[in-house]
Amino acid sequence: MKKKINNALLLLILLAIIFGQLPRLYIEYYIGFPVHILDALVAIFALVNLPAIFGKRKTRLFRVWFVFLGIAWIGFAASPHSGVFGFLHLLRFTAYTGFAAAVFKIGKSISIKKFIYDGLTAVSAFVAVLGLIQYRLLPDLRDLQYIGWDDHHFRLASTYLDPAFAGIIIVFGMLLVAEKLTRGFRWKWGIILAFEFVALLLTFSRSSMLALAAGTFVLTWQRGLAKYFIYTVLALVAGLAIVPKQTGEGVNLFRTYSVTAKIDNTKEALGIVRENSFLGVGFNNLCALRGGEISNSCSGADNVFAFAAATTGLVGLVVFVYLLYLFSGAINTPIFAALLVHAQFTNTFFYNFAMAYFILLLVVHAKR
Numbered sequence: 136m137k138k139k140i141n142n143a144l145l146l147l148i149l150l151a152i153i154f155g156q157l158p159r160l161y162i163e164y165y166i167g168f169p170v171h172i173l174d175a176l177v178a179i180f181a182l183v184n185l186p187a188i189f190g191k192r193k194t195r196l197f198r199v200w201f202v203f204l205g206i207a208w209i210g211f212a213a214s215p216h217s218g219v220f221g222f223l224h225l226l227r228f229t230a231y232t233g234f235a236a237a238v239f240k241i242g243k244s245i246s247i248k249k250f251i252y253d254g255l256t257a258v259s260a261f262v263a264v265l266g267l268i269q270y271r272l273l274p275d276l277r278d279l280q281y282i283g284w285d286d287h288h289f290r291l292a293s294t295y296l297d298p299a300f301a302g303i304i305i306v307f308g309m310l311l312v313a314e315k316l317t318r319g320f321r322w323k324w325g326i327i328l329a330f331e332f333v334a335l336l337l338t339f340s341r342s343s344m345l346a347l348a349a350g351t352f353v354l355t356w357q358r359g360l361a362k363y364f365i366y367t368v369l370a371l372v373a374g375l376a377i378v379p380k381q382t383g384e385g386v387n388l389f390r391t392y393s394v395t396a397k398i399d400n401t402k403e404a405l406g407i408v409r410e411n412s413f414l415g416v417g418f419n420n421l422c423a424l425r426g427g428e429i430s431n432s433c434s435g436a437d438n439v440f441a442f443a444a445a446t447t448g449l450v451g452l453v454v455f456v457y458l459l460y461l462f463s464g465a466i467n468t469p470i471f472a473a474l475l476v477h478a479q480f481t482n483t484f485f486y487n488f489a490m491a492y493f494i495l496l497l498v499v500h501a502k503r
Contacts, residue, residue, distance in 0.1 A: 141241060144180045149254040151176055152488050153261045155294030173487055174227050181233035187240035188233045196461040197236050203458055204232050206451045207418045214417030216424050224419035235494045242498035252499045259308020260327050263334035266293030266301055270337050289381035291337035300486060302343025303477045305335050307492055310350045310469045317358050336378045339386045342480035344371055350473035397437045404441035415448040439478035467500045
């Protein structure tokens with residue numbers, strides 16, 4: 136019975152990753168409060184599998200992960216800046232940590248691994264297709280700025296309402312498909328890869344394209360296929376040259392305003408580290424610390440290391456860096472490389488949809 140419940144929850148989690156922010160918008164419209172279906176499902180999965188989370192014989196990766204979580208809670212409790220916004224995000228991170236420990240424990244069978252692997256491949260393909268539909272039917276998302284979102288214009292944002300986050304989910308899928316193609320070409324995977332490539336181009340997300348380049352470099356280096364990395368770079372350059380571009384700063388790949396904003400954001404976070412170096416200001420209290428209204432586009436700090444240092448201090452940063460080191464040896468290496476590059480610009484590691492994706496991948500590729 137419990138196995139059936141877990142399988143059903145995993146299927147619902149995969150579907151929730153596909154539909155992204157759309158259920159949240161629907162729920163918020165009717166009840167006036169944002170609720171992430173994905174977060175709820177992850178929390179339910181963790182609660183259903185509590186014995187697996189607190190069982191003995193945890194791997195070093197999860198022992199370090201729980202240490203980092205403990206530091207985050209201590210720093211949050213000690214910070215005078217802590218509020219409801221930060222508490223809810225820390226509670227979310229706690230749920231995802233429990234989800235990771237639970238799904239890792241139960242996901243040992245070949246059938247579960249195959250289900251997750253194929254499911255994640257399908258997730259990225261659906262995100263790309265839904266993004267292409269959005270780009271065709273609703274390319275102007277500027278009105279979303281009135282409800283706290285970024286104002287994107289003629290960029291593929293898919294169900295995440297954000298080109299960068301849609302881009303990284305698509306990149307994850309492209310790397311999974313590319314991995315399949317290194318074992319032998321099949322038209323099905325070639326067509327899926329082509330659709331995802333077009334979708335990625337239309338995001339005009341530079342961080343996602345850099346992530347693809349990083350992941351492809353690692354994959355081709357591992358397989359001794361270096362020429363395909365060169366082909367990928369040439370395809371990106373050629374694709375960006377011919378892809379249709381509308382007027383607007385968002386589709387300008389040489390735009391500087393976002394670069395300047397990210398540099399200023401990182402400088403601000405480092406300034407906070409200097410003043411709160413030991414345990415930081417508390418997990419995700421950065422948005423509240425700035426004052427004013429907290430928007431959906433506020434992630435605290437864009438750079439993942441700046442975020443970890445500012446919110447959990449230098450103590451948390453050291454543990455977090457070690458945690459990433461352990462991740463690099465446990466998860467699909469090309470996808471980890473893509474995630475790490477992308478997280479320098481968008482704090483992807485703590486984005487719930489990306490977290491769910493790479494946690495599930497951890498089950499497939501983990502070295503136990």
